[in-house]
Amino acid sequence: MGETTLHGERGAFEAEAGRSWTLPSRYYTDPAILEREIAGIFRRSWICVGHLCDLRESGSYLTETLAGQPLLVIRGQDGELRAFFNVCQHRGHELLKGNGRIKGGITCPYHAWSYGHDGSLLAARLTEDVEGFDKRDFPLRPLPLAVSAGLVFVNLDSDAEPFETGYGGLDETILWHLDAMPEYQRLASHRYDIAANWKVVVDNFSEGYHIPVAHPRLATLYNTDDSNARHGPLFSAFRSKGSPAYKAMQLGPDEPYLGWTLWPNLCMLSLPGSKNLVVLRMDPAGAQRCAERVDIYAPAGAPSANLQEVHHLFADIFNQEDIGLVESVQRGLASMAYDQGRYVVDRADSWFSESGLHAFHRRILKAIA
Numbered sequence: 001m002g003e004t005t006l007h008g009e010r011g012a013f014e015a016e017a018g019r020s021w022t023l024p025s026r027y028y029t030d031p032a033i034l035e036r037e038i039a040g041i042f043r044r045s046w047i048c049v050g051h052l053c054d055l056r057e058s059g060s061y062l063t064e065t066l067a068g069q070p071l072l073v074i075r076g077q078d079g080e081l082r083a084f085f086n087v088c089q090h091r092g093h094e095l096l097k098g099n100g101r102i103k104g105g106i107t108c109p110y111h112a113w114s115y116g117h118d119g120s121l122l123a124a125r126l127t128e129d130v131e132g133f134d135k136r137d138f139p140l141r142p143l144p145l146a147v148s149a150g151l152v153f154v155n156l157d158s159d160a161e162p163f164e165t166g167y168g169g170l171d172e173t174i175l176w177h178l179d180a181m182p183e184y185q186r187l188a189s190h191r192y193d194i195a196a197n198w199k200v201v202v203d204n205f206s207e208g209y210h211i212p213v214a215h216p217r218l219a220t221l222y223n224t225d226d227s228n229a230r231h232g233p234l235f236s237a238f239r240s241k242g243s244p245a246y247k248a249m250q251l252g253p254d255e256p257y258l259g260w261t262l263w264p265n266l267c268m269l270s271l272p273g274s275k276n277l278v279v280l281r282m283d284p285a286g287a288q289r290c291a292e293r294v295d296i297y298a299p300a301g302a303p304s305a306n307l308q309e310v311h312h313l314f315a316d317i318f319n320q321e322d323i324g325l326v327e328s329v330q331r332g333l334a335s336m337a338y339d340q341g342r343y344v345v346d347r348a349d350s351w352f353s354e355s356g357l358h359a360f361h362r363r364i365l366k367a368i369a
């Protein structure tokens with residue numbers, strides 16, 4: 001992959017995790033690196049923008065800004081979901097705001113050009129005398145869209161590889177335990193402004209090495225004796241079991257404890273004791289800041305005591321612990337005292353190995369080469 005040419009102050013980044021030094025700290029602080037990541041990663045990868053719960057009826061839509069690009073997803077009268085840049089083709093005003101449902105066409109708030117849910121321009125006021133004007137020349141710009149286990153993904157690259165190429169089989173790993181995930185509702189949303197590079201936050205989620213040390217309460221909830229991993233080209237899925245040592249929850253036998261990492265910036269978790277999917281997306285907000293958005297999905301209806309405990313454990317305890325960790329790491333990366341460390345990996349590729357962290361960094365380097 002050519003990445004062995006990368007050297008930091010202490011050594012080379014190698015293709016083999018057990019020999020490699022970590023990414024030099026400038027990869028977490030330098031705005032020029034972030035620019036390469038925006039172009040090479042965020043404008044070319046499949047990014048999760050939400051869940052079908054916001055897009056059930058015709059005319060329902062959501063809007064997003066990904067890597068600076070405004071976009072919308074809308075369900076048409078024909079039942080199809082489509083994604084477009086949220087940009088009017090007259091003079092560029094944004095079309096829709098927030099989430100919601102529209103009855104008629106997509107009408108621009110600036111001069112009221114109006115588009116169908118399929119993106120075609122339906123009406124453009126006072127254009128009769130404009131020479132050679134043809135409404136067919138001004139459709140909305142479409143974007144590739146994919147749905148997996150109810151999660152909606154969009155790619156800013158119109159020539160992107162099909163979603164299935166990198167993420168085929170992802171839906172099975174989710175539906176295996178959360179078979180009704182496409183029908184779930186959003187239990188909670190949280191937004192965090194974190195003083196750390198987006199990769200520091202993904203890095204932290206990519207390894208279990210820190211969990212027994214930094215998350216004493218969470219650490220009582222899993223049993224790693226019986227864990228395994230499945231790796232797709234652009235995702236990994238981890239499966240372990242809940243442990244009855246976690247006293248605040250009633251756990252049946254063999255309750256699964258599940259985790260996923262999806263290239264480039266999505267991490268997911270399903271904790272034992274209830275049906276739940278915690279979805280975290282990390283968006284860069286400058287080289288040393290990150291916007292973390294968290295949505296927790298669960299079956300409709302009043303949450304069980306276990307599900308409330310999952311929400312509390314995530315939002316009030318271990319995500320707060322993680323934010324403390326990553327902000328501290330960012331200060332260390334930005335200091336003069338540190339440039340590189342080593343990946344702590346084991347031959348068994350265990351739950352505690354940092355091999356997934358190394359694989360993530362290899363992919364980063366390849367994407368921005």
Ligand code: FES
Nearest residue numbers: 088090091108111
């Ligand atoms: S910019 Fe949209 S109608 Fe003019």
Ligand SMILES: [Fe+2]
Nearest residue numbers: 204210215322
């Ligand atoms: Fe953590």
